[in-house]
Amino acid sequence: MLSTHARPAASIFMNMTLRARLTVGILAIAVVLVMPMVSALHALGALTPASLDRYAIAEIIGAFLLAAAIAVWLTRSVSRPMRDLEAGMRAVAGGEFGHRLAVAPQRRDEFGRLAASFATMADRLAELDKLKAEFVSIASHELKTPINVMLGYLQLLQEGVYGPLSDRQLEVCRTLQQQCQAVGRLSKQLLDVSRFEAGGGQLDLHRFALGPFLDELEESVQVLAVQRGVHFTVLRDERLPVEVRWDRDGINEVLGNILSNAFRFTPSGGRVELAAHADEVEVRLYVRDTGSGILPEQLGHVFDKFYQARNQTGTVGTVGKGMGLGLAIAKSIVEAHRGTISVDSTPGEGTVFSIRLPPVVPPL
Numbered sequence: 234m235l236s237t238h239a240r241p242a243a244s245i246f247m248n249m250t251l252r253a254r255l256t257v258g259i260l261a262i263a264v265v266l267v268m269p270m271v272s273a274l275h276a277l278g279a280l281t282p283a284s285l286d287r288y289a290i291a292e293i294i295g296a297f298l299l300a301a302a303i304a305v306w307l308t309r310s311v312s313r314p315m316r317d318l319e320a321g322m323r324a325v326a327g328g329e330f331g332h333r334l335a336v337a338p339q340r341r342d343e344f345g346r347l348a349a350s351f352a353t354m355a356d357r358l359a360e361l362d363k364l365k366a367e368f369v370s371i372a373s374h375e376l377k378t379p380i381n382v383m384l385g386y387l388q389l390l391q392e393g394v395y396g397p398l399s400d401r402q403l404e405v406c407r408t409l410q411q412q413c414q415a416v417g418r419l420s421k422q423l424l425d426v427s428r429f430e431a432g433g434g435q436l437d438l439h440r441f442a443l444g445p446f447l448d449e450l451e452e453s454v455q456v457l458a459v460q461r462g463v464h465f466t467v468l469r470d471e472r473l474p475v476e477v478r479w480d481r482d483g484i485n486e487v488l489g490n491i492l493s494n495a496f497r498f499t500p501s502g503g504r505v506e507l508a509a510h511a512d513e514v515e516v517r518l519y520v521r522d523t524g525s526g527i528l529p530e531q532l533g534h535v536f537d538k539f540y541q542a543r544n545q546t547g548t549v550g551t552v553g554k555g556m557g558l559g560l561a562i563a564k565s566i567v568e569a570h571r572g573t574i575s576v577d578s579t580p581g582e583g584t585v586f587s588i589r590l591p592p593v594v595p596p597l
């Protein structure tokens with residue numbers, strides 16, 4: 234058992250960086266070696282103040298300098314690979330499986346072996362991640378057919394093709410239909426996110442006219458706005474390029490996801506706006522709403538897969554309600570275009586999503 238005095242000292246030692254520990258240790262060894270030498274000389278009477286000659290002082294200083302040099306060399310040789318490994322671990326934890334360490338796996342010491350194990354681990358994780366995405370992609374694709382079959386038969390039942398239904402039976406059909414649609418939506422989102430990941434984020438890039446694209450989007454969203462009693466406007470900057478080179482369906486999906494969130498979190502009487510601006514280098518798209526907003530501590534997570542902020546109560550209807558994948562999909566699509574997406578929000582006032590995209594995305 235450690236004494237009560239030893240405990241804080243031990244905890245200070247445990248909290249020191251590796252570099253500090255090695256330095257303190259080596260200096261302590263230097264002191265332990267030099268001190269008996271000094272006291273022996275002193276006992277022999279060779280080290281009286283009068284006889285304390287230059288050589289003795291030079292020897293003591295020399296011993297400390299040598300110890301300091303060894304300390305620096307040793308700590309560097311250990312702390313550099315450690316820092317490299319730490320950065321590598323952080324990268325892998327963040328999903329960057331392609332990260333490689335600066336320490337060569339061919340090195341014959343412990344760090345070389347560690348680097349080799351790290352590379353194997355990262356490769357295995359990347360493989361598993363791809364397999365997982367492929368599995369989810371296939372599974373959700375396979376779900377599509379049975380869901381469509383069920384929806385089709387429910388439709389026929391409701392239309393009375395198989396004989397007249399009572400009011401109660403029609404109500405059950407409607408509930409079944411809604412549930413089937415919800416499962417269909419979820420499997421579509423899962424399919425989108427996994428297909429994108431399994432395919433390494435491939436885009437179908439081609440040139441198209443931006444004006445008609447925004448017109449079409451406005452028209453389809455206006456229906457939702459009217460249903461919700463939310464005022465919806467699209468603002469267009471004069472400097473918008475006539476043509477862009479994007480994955481049309483991909484960007485349509487990004488805006489669709491963000492706009493459907495905006496409508497879900499904005500009560501009737503509120504406003505949702507899509508503003509498109511541009512300069513020589515980029516097109517900027519902003520989706521602003523006057524909805525519930527997102528708490529600052531949750532804002533950093535909204536692009537994470539399966540994340541839903543604690544603001545779901547009071548949302549309007551279930552249209553667009555998913556399982557926290559919409560923004561994760563949006564982010565991967567925007568980043569595959571070499572663009573950025575960010576969010577800003579004030580609880581109780583509203584939220585702004587900002588997307589920046591190069592007008593012409595070069596071939597990948």
Ligand SMILES: Nc1ncnc2c1ncn2[C@@H]1O[C@H](COP(=O)(O)OP(=O)(O)O)[C@@H](O)[C@H]1O
Pocket residue numbers: 490494495496498522524525526527535540541542543544545553554555556557558559560561584
């Ligand atoms: N415009 C918005 N206003 C308030 N909260 C939002 C808005 N957009 C997104 N969020 C929050 O971010 C979460 C994640 O959004 P998303 O990835 O689209 O998932 P989902 O729509 O399936 O919940 C939402 O659940 C919600 O909490």
Ligand SMILES: [Mg+2]
Pocket residue numbers: 490493494553554555558559560
């Ligand atoms: Mg959503």
